[in-house]
Amino acid sequence: MRFLGGVQSEAEIAADIDYFSELGKIGLTYWVVERMDDDAFLGFCGAIIVEEEDSPIQGAVEIGWRLSSDVWGHGYAYEAAAEVLRCLFEEMQVKAVVARIDRQNQASQRVAERLGMTINDNLQHAGEGEQVLDVFSINECAYWRTK
Numbered sequence: 001m002r003f004l005g006g007v008q009s010e011a012e013i014a015a016d017i018d019y020f021s022e023l024g025k026i027g028l029t030y031w032v033v034e035r036m037d038d039d040a041f042l043g044f045c046g047a048i049i050v051e052e053e054d055s056p057i058q059g060a061v062e063i064g065w066r067l068s069s070d071v072w073g074h075g076y077a078y079e080a081a082a083e084v085l086r087c088l089f090e091e092m093q094v095k096a097v098v099a100r101i102d103r104q105n106q107a108s109q110r111v112a113e114r115l116g117m118t119i120n121d122n123l124q125h126a127g128e129g130e131q132v133l134d135v136f137s138i139n140e141c142a143y144w145r146t147k
Contacts, residue, residue, distance in 0.1 A: 027092060033067060033080045043067030045080035047088055047097065056123050057135060060098045061088060065111070077111045085115060089143045096140065100125050100133040112136040116146040 030046035045065040050057050063084055065077045088094040099117060101108045109119075116138050123135035 028061065030064070030066075031080075031084075033065075033076060035071075035076070041068075042071050042076050045077070045084055047084055050098070055125060057098050057100070057125065060096065061094050063088070063097050063099050065108070072107060077108070078114055081111060081115055085138070085143065089140050094140070097138055098123075099136045101136060103132045103134050109134070109136070116142055118142075 028047050028049060030044040030048070033042040033045050034040060035042055043066050045063075045067075047061050047063045050060045050062050052058060063081055065081050067077055067080075085097060088097055097117075099108075099112050101112060113136075117136040118138070120135050120137055123137075125133040125135055
């Protein structure tokens with residue numbers, strides 16, 4: 001969460017719940033990630049449509065993950081994101097998926113690369129403040145080649 005603004009306030013969480021609930025009506029949202037053996041809440045992972053009008057990827061389907069720092073490095077982000085990609089490509093017939101990742105967030109970059117996503121140097125995206133987000137992407141052809 002270090003690269004996503006830190007811990008959210010109760011008002012921010014409530015606004016996110018409303019937003020994700022609306023997205024769920026069209027099949028895209030973030031889902032809770034839990035560990036199977038003890039049902040521990042680990043974070044969330046899912047996909048949304050990029051809505052920012054000033055974004056070079058407006059309208060794209062974006063995958064994202066946010067997990068608690070105490071479970072970083074255990075493969076949970078990859079496992080959850082791989083299942084989201086499977087659902088997007090195999091069940092929803094999405095043609096391409098992007099991920100905006102802070103240039104300094106090497107762990108999330110490795111997750112994206114392990115998923116088969118590649119960086120698009122022509123699609124940098126401004127984040128908050130001086131933050132620079134790199135855009136990773138994968139299309140359906142590349143996805144099926146990894147299977």
